[in-house]
Amino acid sequence: MLKIKNARVIVTSPGRNFVTLKIETEDGLTGLGDATLNGRELSVVSYLTEHVIPCLIGRDAHQIEDIWQYLYKGAYWRRGPVTMSAIAAVDMALWDIKAKAANMPLYQLLGGASRKGVMVYGHANGENVEQTLEEAQKYKAMGYKAIRLQSGVPGLASTYGVSKDKMFYEPADNDLPTENIWSTPQYMNSVPKLFQAARDALGWDVHLLHDVHHRLTPIEAGRLGRDLEPYRLFWLEDATPAENQEAFRLIRQHTTTPLAVGEIFNTIWDCKDLIQNQLIDYIRATVVHAGGITHLRRIASFADLYQVKTGCHGATDLSPVCMAAALHFGLSVPNFGVQEYMRHTAETDAVFPHAYSFADGYMHPGEAPGLGVDIDEGLAEKYPYARAYLPVNRLQDGTMFNW
Incomplete structure (x- = not known):
């Protein structure tokens, strides 16, 4: 068993906002997952911090499929960009950990x-x-x-x-x-x-x-x-x-x-x-x-x-x-x-x-x-979150349209 000891969210904005989940096991292995949802970043931060991370502590990091199903089916409210971005971050981090435990790049x-x-x-x-x-x-x-x-x-x-x-x-x-x-x-x-x-x-x-x-x-x-x-x-x-x-x-x-x-x-x-x-x-x-x-x-x-x-x-x-x-x-x-x-x-x-x-x-x-990516947390702290929205579109007569 590769027990999950801790998980936390890191928000940084080196030119644009990124949301990163970092999962740590009792064996000292860590994994990273991307949770960035452009223009709605803090929604995923909240979902992870308040609802997902408490459910991860103590679980076996090797059980990727079971944890995926737990977070998808167990929440009752399925799908949607916030939920699926949060699940994706967990999933990426767990695959990162599993590949590191096997000492091979993930594609192998x-x-x-x-x-x-x-x-x-x-x-x-x-x-x-x-x-x-x-x-x-x-x-x-x-x-x-x-x-x-x-x-x-x-x-x-x-x-x-x-x-x-x-x-x-x-x-x-x-x-x-x-x-x-x-x-x-x-x-x-x-x-x-x-x-x-x-x-x-x-x-x-x-x-x-x-x-x-x-x-x-x-x-x-x-x-x-x-x-x-x-x-x-x-x-x-x-x-x-x-x-x-x-x-x-x-x-x-x-x-x-x-x-x-x-x-x-x-x-x-x-x-x-x-x-x-x-x-x-x-x-x-x-x-x-x-x-x-x-x-x-x-x-x-x-x-x-x-x-x-x-x-x-x-x-x-x-x-x-x-x-x-x-x-x-x-x-x-x-x-x-x-x-x-x-x-x-x-x-x-x-x-x-x-x-x-x-x-x-x-x-x-x-x-x-693993994934072959790390995060410099000290450097990340130097780039605080800055709210940024995607544009919207209107037709020439003012009608709201698809951007």
């Missing part, structure tokens, strides 16, 4: 490597097509095999995915929500022009991706997907809000552009119909928001039955702890597709020293036991 404990490295994609963005392609050339020169393209929309003051800081885009930008203005017709007119120019400038030996960010109706998404077919996108992400999984059937009827969705999904139930009806090509659920490694493996195994691949969310609100977990997961699962990789700042990397690395378009979690 998950069945070993299924590939030499994890292909990642970077984010190229600009206020116009020319700036976006200039950034894309930089990523291509760095060795990236896959690049997401986002560009400003003529006539709109701001657009999702476009930022002043190109390498370290952080959407949670204000201590109260920033309000953006949106126009679907202007957007629909601009995107095909971006990808036509991109193929002319970048060629055909790099994968190109695009994020709609839930802003189209199914029929609008079908039209955009069809318009983009000549440019052979790797995927079109979050084309429409996915609460209604059946909506993707209408998109499928109108385009062969591959579809990806799921970064805000919490459980397998959010994507069950999408996967079994083969309405998507990539599932983007992530370790921290979908209940940890234990549950994400379940989603991936189910998806593999229907030839749906993984494409896990990897924005800067996932700490290096979660990025490491995603890389161990991605290296091990047979139906891996691609991993999003938004580079953390030097300040964040200093707080979370890690073993993972990037080279020639691929990442590897490294060979350190």
Whole structure:
């Protein structure tokens, strides 16, 4: 038995907020789990501190599946981003401990490597097509095999995915929500022009991706997907809000552009119909928001039955702890597709020293036991929590819309 002696939550903000759970066993082993929920961080802190941690003390850290079921079924109130982020943090930390106890990197404990490295994609963005392609050339020169393209929309003051800081885009930008203005017709007119120019400038030996960010109706998404077919996108992400999984059937009827969705999904139930009806090509659920490694493996195994691949969310609100977990997961699962990789700042990397690395378009979690990530608690204390919200969207007539 590897008895849990203590667990506590560490909140730090080295450029943005992170919530980290640290579990300690009586044998002196420690494990880290990411519990960051962008814009709602303190909700998860409270859930962990007040409701979850008291239930962990004295339990056997080796019983990962049983503890997962206990926290999911035992709470009665299931699912939701707060609950599942808290469970994910516990799950990550316990896998970290188990792999350290076995003295092996986590991916070995998950069945070993299924590939030499994890292909990642970077984010190229600009206020116009020319700036976006200039950034894309930089990523291509760095060795990236896959690049997401986002560009400003003529006539709109701001657009999702476009930022002043190109390498370290952080959407949670204000201590109260920033309000953006949106126009679907202007957007629909601009995107095909971006990808036509991109193929002319970048060629055909790099994968190109695009994020709609839930802003189209199914029929609008079908039209955009069809318009983009000549440019052979790797995927079109979050084309429409996915609460209604059946909506993707209408998109499928109108385009062969591959579809990806799921970064805000919490459980397998959010994507069950999408996967079994083969309405998507990539599932983007992530370790921290979908209940940890234990549950994400379940989603991936189910998806593999229907030839749906993984494409896990990897924005800067996932700490290096979660990025490491995603890389161990991605290296091990047979139906891996691609991993999003938004580079953390030097300040964040200093707080979370890690073993993972990037080279020639691929990442590897490294060979350190466990997740291969630590936290410098003394340095973390120097970066106190700072409230930050994600933006909101309104249409040009003032109607509240999807951000």
